[in-house]
Amino acid sequence: MYSFIEGNAGSWPVHTLCAVLGLSRSAYYGWLSGSRDVNKREEEAERLVLEAFQEHRRRYGVRRLVAELKAQGVEMGAHKVRLVLRKHGLKAIQPRSFVPRTTDSRHP
Template sequence: MRLIYQFIKQEESHFAVRLLCNTLKVSTSSYYEYRAGITFQLSITEQEMTNSVQDVFWGNRRRYASRRVQKALQEQGIEVGRHQIRRLMKRQNWQAIQPRSFVPRTTDSRHGLQACPNLLLELGQPVRPDQAWVSDITYLPLSGGGWLYLASWLDLFSRRVVGWCVDVTMEESLIIRAFDQAASLRRPQSGLIAHSD
């Protein structure tokens, strides 16, 4: 800030002080206080508040903007306005970063293979257990980043999960292992419709 004030002082014989201050986005009164020898110091309270905001901001890996910082401080019993937090963060040039959201794809529809006929359409509503099972794969986000994949088989009659498997990769073996688990536990009769995309 001192360099900006020195530049204004150097150029004030060529330009109006108000124009220089507006262009450089500094307060005219602050500049005149600087010229009068009054230096700007953060008050103890404001310095403590800056430290509190800093702890929350950096403690959450720069993911918290002013609203979340305010909520975290309120949970610690510190009452502060969001605009004050925003001002303190701007003064320190702290800007929250937003990670790119990523949702893994669990179905590849570009395989070029012909789909099997949907036997569930002919079946209608199942009337007994182990008549029709359906399967899908979903992802489970991990707290440290990354994903696990969950494959499960559901009995359409009972709406009960009859087999499942979790793995770090999403390969054919994932759904097959889940099916093998279901088959060994339930021992379905012949005629079972197993439907999966």
């Protein structure tokens, strides 16, 4: 759609084309200024989160994944990691709490 606006910008005002197509002008100008690689960066970030999640056998939650990615040199916030996990329906496996079971040797 953005390429359509770019092609017809000489015939019609950009704000009119954006309004007709239901797009914001700021999104069009952001696309025009070179943020066309946003999808590639998003896919790369998503891939890194999923790899770290599987690498730690689905035990790491959002906080630990953010720390892991930071250790790898990837700056990503907790909200973004949470969105990626939720998008793929992934949830960290919570270990059961340890409760010692002892034998009752004083039974009647």
